[in-house]
Amino acid sequence: MNIIPVRVTAAETIAEGIRLLKLAPRDGSMLPVWEPGSHIDLHLGPGIIRQYSLCGSYRDTSTYEVAVKREAASRGGSKFVHESLSVGSELSISAPRNLFPMHRGARRSLLVAGGIGITPIISMARLLRDRGQPFDLLYFARSEAHAAFRDELSGAALDGSCQLLFGQERDAVEATLANALGNRRDDCHLYLCGPQPFMDTVRMVAARHGWPDDAVHLEYFAATPASGAELETSFDLKLARSNKTFTVPPGKTIVDVLREHGTDVETSCEQGVCGTCVVKVLDGCPDHRDCFLTSQEQASGNCMAICVSRSRSTLLVVDL
Template sequence: MYLSMNTIPVRVVAAKTIAEGIRLLRLAPLDGSLLPAWEPGSHIDLHLGEGITRQYSLCGSYADTSVYEVAVKREVESRGGSEFVHESLHVGSELSISAPRNHFKMSTESGHSLLVAGGIGITPIISMARLLHDQAHSFELLYFTRSETHAAFRDELDGGPLGDSCQLLFGQDRDAVETTLDDALRHRREGAHLYLCGPQAFMDTVRMVAARHGWPDDAVHLEYFAAGVASDTEPQTSFDVRLARSDRTFTIPVDRTIVDVLREHGTEIETSCEQGICGTCVVNVLEGSPEHRDYFLTAKEHERGDCMAICVSRSRSKLLVIDL
């Protein structure tokens, strides 16, 4: 995986378990300087060695840039990232991180905010809740977890400063989740915005209920933290990609991605998640019809077809010309 040279060396200065299977890391720069400022919804890349780069939402105090905090859930089917964080990073461990990026920005409007988190999806949501609380803006937070022991930041969300605006919802099955969401989303306040983060199936349910009750697309903001798997029924064919700046053309086989082929031929593409979530690899499309498989671009951007995430998306046309 390509690593940007613009990284920040940090040291783990605290590490603790904050819920079942969730580990919180506090990271401080090696040189003692302040870290770049960030806004709620931001994430950073953790470069974990041996080509492993993973994205995690910042979940500490946005006002304190002496350290960053990330909370990582240990995944049963880990691709190496969460296992490394839980097993190999301890107080004193050194690693590199990226500067913060924010693809999950809050609206500048000051209307009511409804925050919805599922499981580890609480990590970007809690920093939004803190900001709204600090600015005395109206908000409500719904936090769905498997059980009480799986709820991160519980002291803060249950009886703490955010408790008055937060509902903790434990162990609900899909039907119960949908009923709870139905009640919460049925009557949208004028100008209200919805922010949601969690597993794909959970997110799909929230979006479905929001659409059912007429929430406009531009009032629904979301971030997936793991991509789904493309359907086995999706057609998989080879196609050609032409790089407009160098006028070179490459064939993309059925079993390889655009990024893989371009790297093999000496064109480095900066990536992070390689699951179509983060948007790092998005390029402009000058000719052709992308087959979008990402979770980053909006439905309108998919429809326009003038950009694509080349880590996962493919082509419906025989030729794609991209701005590289």
Template sequence: MNTIPVRVVAAEVIAEGIRLLKLSSQDGSPLPTWEPGSHIDVHLDPGVIRQYSLCGSCTDTSTYEIAVKREPESRGGSKFVHESLGVGSQLSISAPRNHFTTSTEADHNLLVAGGIGITPIISMARQFHRQDRAFELLYFTRSETHTAFRDELASGPLNSSCRLLFGLERDAVEATLDDALRNRHDGSHLYLCGPQPFMDTVRAVAARHGWPDDAVHLEYFAAAAPLDAEPQTSFDVRLARSEKTFTIPADKTIVDVLREHGTDVETSCEQGVCGTCIVKVLEGCPDHRDYFLTAQEHAKGDCMAMCVSRSLTKLLVVDL
């Protein structure tokens, strides 16, 4: 996978526990263009790759901006960003990818962010404002000090379309969402990002008020830890193009086995969140365990996320 060498040209704390980095290419050349909702892979320590949403101006290709929350249960990514990176640090990133695109046909856009979930959402708000498109932004945070981009949202050009909601209890969050989502009209689209319990609440309220799945767009930052491990059994995967068949044991993923046998599979999060490894299914019934595909796509069964999903049938044939 091709990467882009970059250096950190600015670093600052923009809210409690949230650090913003500005990255520029090491040779001074423009970075690839991107659209709101895009993310990049950031190569940190050897073997540590994390995905972060771009949250700067998509009209400026001289730098990228990412904002990273310090996670108490950090597996190495956020801790490294907060403790080891500073101005002048050099690292590599991927080109931007976007699985969280905005609709060009929406008459009205409702943006809902919880905590660090503001990072992909704020670039959407800026674009809608710049294009003079109707939108409303609801941003839920623990407190004013935990609110990223607070000055811009509270007193900048986005202020008239933004509501900052601090420290609400769960019932108050649901009541606020209920009011916002109750009277959907045709042409409205919902975009949401944040911690999984928060997003589950938003989705439940939206479903209660009849929002169709194709009007609800979301992005998870990480898969939830399973409460109970799902039983796993072995199955076979056949690659239609090469006609090779591999057995996937209970303790390995499809991606693991294909890589062991020399078949390179492009992945990013390897948690079923980002959609990078989605492949077309030609035969068999996938056991979907991802957070990227919609319920309709799961039911249709003609594609799957190979990094986490398995098979309900003895054989899966995929378009590889």
């Protein structure tokens, strides 16, 4: 994976608990071109790699911008960004990857964001504006103070196509979504990003109004954590290429066990979000716990994200 040394050139608070970083290459070169929906890995320290959506200008490759929300239950990433990074700090990032691409055939787009989920969505809005393609944007936030990019979204820069919705209760959120998602045109595509409960609500309302799966595009920030009960079962993992078999005990992931036995596998988020660790399944029944694979891919049982997913069968054979 291409690793790029960068330096923080600007750091500012843009909303309650949200910090915006500007990152520039240390050698003064230009960064790789990217498209809205892309994210990068931030290498924040030993064992701390986090993914953040690019939210600056897709036309400017002299710097990248990411906005990071400070999480109360931070596993080290957002806390580090908010407390340890400042102008002049040096770190490494990955080249952009786009797991949330826009559908090029869409004639109209509906963009829906909840909280920090605005970061990939605002880049999409800018691209649609620049292309002269019609869109509507709904941004749900706890309050005006918690809304990132508030001035840009509420001003004329995005052609008045944005609604900022503050402090709505669940019933009001559903009513707003129902009004926006009703009477879908065949050429309209939906893009959504935000916390999982919010995303689930949007998907539920979209399904209720007949939106087909191939017109709904989304990005989660993290996979649903497994419960303690689900982690209690061990299983055997067989590597087809080397004919080695290892036991994956409760409380350890497949990736953990492979690394303990000297088998290096490429990972990135290790949360079941990015798809870097997806492998082919040759035999057995995966217990999918990621949010990268589509429901059809999960149902096929032909592949799995080994950073979070486990096995429903006592033996799982993978193409490694």
